[in-house]
Amino acid sequence: MTVDDALALILRKAVPLDEIENLDLPRALGRVLAQPQISTLNVPPADNSAMDGDALASGNIATDGETRLRVSRRIAAGQTSQPLIPGTAARIFTGAPIPLGADCVVMQEHCRVEDDTVIISPPLHAGQNIRARGEDVKSGVTIIDAGIKLRPQDLGLAASIGLARLPVYRPLRVAIFCTGDELTAPGTDLMPGKIYNANRYTLTGLLQALHCEVIDFGIVPDNLAATRTVLAAAAQQSDLIITSGGVSVGDEDHVKAAVATLGQIDMWRIAMKPGKPLAFGSVGTTPFFGLPGNPVSVFATFCLFARPFILRRQGMVQTLPQSVLVHADFDWLQSGNRREYLRARLHTGADGVTRAVIYPNQSSAALTSVSWAHGLICIAEGTTVQRGQMVSFIPFNELLA
Numbered sequence: 001m002t003v004d005d006a007l008a009l010i011l012r013k014a015v016p017l018d019e020i021e022n023l024d025l026p027r028a029l030g031r032v033l034a035q036p037q038i039s040t041l042n043v044p045p046a047d048n049s050a051m052d053g054d055a056l057a058s059g060n061i062a063t064d065g066e067t068r069l070r071v072s073r074r075i076a077a078g079q080t081s082q083p084l085i086p087g088t089a090a091r092i093f094t095g096a097p098i099p100l101g102a103d104c105v106v107m108q109e110h111c112r113v114e115d116d117t118v119i120i121s122p123p124l125h126a127g128q129n130i131r132a133r134g135e136d137v138k139s140g141v142t143i144i145d146a147g148i149k150l151r152p153q154d155l156g157l158a159a160s161i162g163l164a165r166l167p168v169y170r171p172l173r174v175a176i177f178c179t180g181d182e183l184t185a186p187g188t189d190l191m192p193g194k195i196y197n198a199n200r201y202t203l204t205g206l207l208q209a210l211h212c213e214v215i216d217f218g219i220v221p222d223n224l225a226a227t228r229t230v231l232a233a234a235a236q237q238s239d240l241i242i243t244s245g246g247v248s249v250g251d252e253d254h255v256k257a258a259v260a261t262l263g264q265i266d267m268w269r270i271a272m273k274p275g276k277p278l279a280f281g282s283v284g285t286t287p288f289f290g291l292p293g294n295p296v297s298v299f300a301t302f303c304l305f306a307r308p309f310i311l312r313r314q315g316m317v318q319t320l321p322q323s324v325l326v327h328a329d330f331d332w333l334q335s336g337n338r339r340e341y342l343r344a345r346l347h348t349g350a351d352g353v354t355r356a357v358i359y360p361n362q363s364s365a366a367l368t369s370v371s372w373a374h375g376l377i378c379i380a381e382g383t384t385v386q387r388g389q390m391v392s393f394i395p396f397n398e399l400l401a
Helices: 003-012 152-160 197-208 226-236 253-263 295-313 367-374
Strands: 020-026 053-055 067-075 088-092 104-107 111-114 117-120 143-144 165-169 173-179 214-218 242-245 263-267 277-281 286-291 322-328 338-350 354-359 375-379 392-395
Touching: 003 263, 053 067, 053 117, 053 354, 088 117, 111 286, 117 197, 143 152, 173 197, 173 226, 197 214, 197 242, 197 295, 214 226, 226 242, 226 253, 226 277, 242 295, 253 263, 253 277, 253 286, 253 367, 286 295, 295 338, 338 367, 338 392
Parallel strands: 067 088, 173 214, 173 242, 242 286, 322 354
Antiparallel strands: 020 165, 053 088, 053 104, 067 117, 111 117, 263 277, 277 286, 322 392, 338 354, 338 375, 375 392
């Protein structure tokens, strides 16, 4: 199956959660907003000064030469505003309300003060240095749409209209386990024939970055009965199951077979590199991703397939990563029938042009390539790349947030 067809199938199966939590603003950071937020007030609530200076009526200022006005009062932020005495100015500070009768503010740097008199020179115009009522937010408008992941600036915007809590979708519960009799936990002695289980920590980190609740079933032995038992337990406790390893065609690959007996496999094998043996289906009614065992394949298939599925289930509207075009600082002359994702790093030359270089070892087992890289270069099926050509680059900040 092509990458595009696989993504379309996966996203069709991604049904958003319907359970909502109302959280205090600090706890809502990174969560997905479940309902649009509509302002019930104007921001700012009244015309106010954008500068420290003097508020006055622009019609009182001569069109040539200097004008002297008595400073009749002082207005600080947070004070209520009384009408301006006609023919005078009011000393005003940033954020203070504009008094009735004034229509502009002169910056303090652009006027002179002598005792209780301010001396002003043209030109001036009505509205100068005034932030108008409702200039930022008007009452009745939607300020934050549903289906976005809440960022710090979104929390600030919500607070600016007086909201203390926001409705968000509850976290997705994701069960994970790794298969392989060769795996052992970091922190223990590495016995002959064993390797440390890196995939567990890659998956856990990726899921935590998406604000998922991780249910870790550890390492499952390479046998069908054990795999079936853990899959059945995982399906009862989670909204999604993600495994690594055991989905290829070897004699010790039991995950795909176990899923088929407990549910169904909707998709297996993707025309991509790294990560061809990717399985997607369900255990009972619980969706299932079977990722490959190689560590780079785990990372790539999670980011490109599991992540969009999770985001859609969490209620997000925008689920696919945004790519940018950069200049290739490498040659890739071997065209293939699978879409390739090369680990790449960006650098900007003395000419100001940003170029991408690729890691010398593009093996699906070289986890160093992912740690080194800034993102993935996408090379379409049946194409090659020559140095200087524009290529599609997916930054990791699009895949890991």
